[in-house]
Amino acid sequence: MSQFITLQVGQCGNQIGSAFWPLALHEYGIQTTTGGVNLLTRQRNHVKHINDLSDAFPSFFYVPDSIDNLNFQSVADLNKAKVKARQAVLIDMEDSVVSRFKQGPLRQLFDQTCTVTNYPGSGNNWAIGYHVHGKEYHDRLEESIRHVSEKCDRLHGFLLTHSLGGGTGSGLGTATLKLLKDNYPHVERIVSCVYPANMQDTVTAPYNTLLATQELVEHATCVFPVENKALLDICNAQVNKRENTTQMNYNASCKPFQDMNSIIVSMLLHLTSGSRFPGSLNMDMNEVATNLVPYPKLHYIFSSISPITLSAPNMCSMQEIKLQDELFTNAWSRNNQLIKLDPLQPTSVILAAAHIARGNTTLSDMKRNIERFQNKSKFTSWSRDCMKIGLCSIPPAGHSSSLLCLLNSSTMSLLFKDIIQEFSKLYKKKAHVHHYTQVHGFEETHFMESKENILNLYECYTEIRNMEETNISRLQIS
């Protein structure tokens, strides 16, 4: 199975990582007690033979000795066996989140030489993250990444997690992405990025988001964007669903990041499940880009998931989904989207699609529901009849089955339109521009170039949509 190196950049990237690793271990039956994660069942029961994992466990973990060490029960066993996350670097230009990692129960999981930190951050400024820290830490990052990649014998990709609203994740994160492309051009660069809830979150977020998006379009193989606004809506809906609770509402200022991140982590666990567990119908990570990216730059993938699980105690939506069809219907509903777009609306077309199920979903459940999906959506001429599917028999914690729906849809153009609009509002008045232009290496023309490139991408999607609307009849060749 393909091996992946994970890079966590900035506060958000590292917080997502701190939720991801304990759950990834838990899915192998290894208990941890970090971060308030509610560990619900022992998944080990689902893996019939521990030797089955000998190919899959090293996809995200590095096992120095023999695979017999897989008889782990707890983090103490992992430490004894010197197991490491196949984790390149924990990168943050302020060190509080990474320090918490270093002191927590999972500290042995990470190679201490592969953390790159500084103080006091990149001040919510993409230019500082990209140009100042990107330059200063270039060699250290290069060295750390080389160090972990040398331990891989089947390195297939890098998985980068970060947010785009601040300075480090957006700036240094995309500088790291460029470094990966320069040094490992044939290794995939898969990105899980968080778009800010609203642009008030950080005043300069529209600039950071625009500049970082331009880099993601240029250097990533595949991007899985998530919007904090969508996550907040999901959290609120889950809270309001609970009975006998005082009504509470999340909003951007109370930042329930733990719950929001657990939704992102569910998506990542799902996405990577085909590489982390064996199975003949699994969708390995090395199949993601091939199936979902028809043209190199149209690589932004929409995701939605069912059921939704939040991390806070007693907040897992534990109601068991009785019917498989309901699982699919929920995953297609607007309430379960990790980014607020509507790819099933009549004005958008689907360029590529994949459904990854975990747990007890059968092939016939899948086929029946794919047909339903094909009937309710609009596709390009080449994508209608083919749909990538993945079936991983290991369910996520606390559920008997779950579904991740991944779509490459022309409706993604709305995200790019929004980015340009928010940028233009601020840039029209040239507000905060001097913070960027005073950074050595940053030219003001970079703003307009980024805007142009994103606009081009917007137009590419529109063109595909319009192309599908004009119904050209087939030539009859006799």
Ligand SMILES: Nc1nc2c(ncn2[C@@H]2O[C@H](COP(=O)(O)OP(=O)(O)OP(=O)(O)O)[C@@H](O)[C@H]2O)c(=O)[nH]1
């Ligand atoms: N979903 C989610 N969003 C986060 C998290 N932490 C921060 N954010 C959002 O990310 C944006 C800010 O990015 P951060 O990750 O805090 O910034 P950074 O990358 O550390 O950069 P600097 O602090 O400016 O150096 C804001 O829009 C926050 O709301 C998190 O754990 N989860």
Ligand SMILES: [Mg+2]
């Ligand atoms: Mg920070």
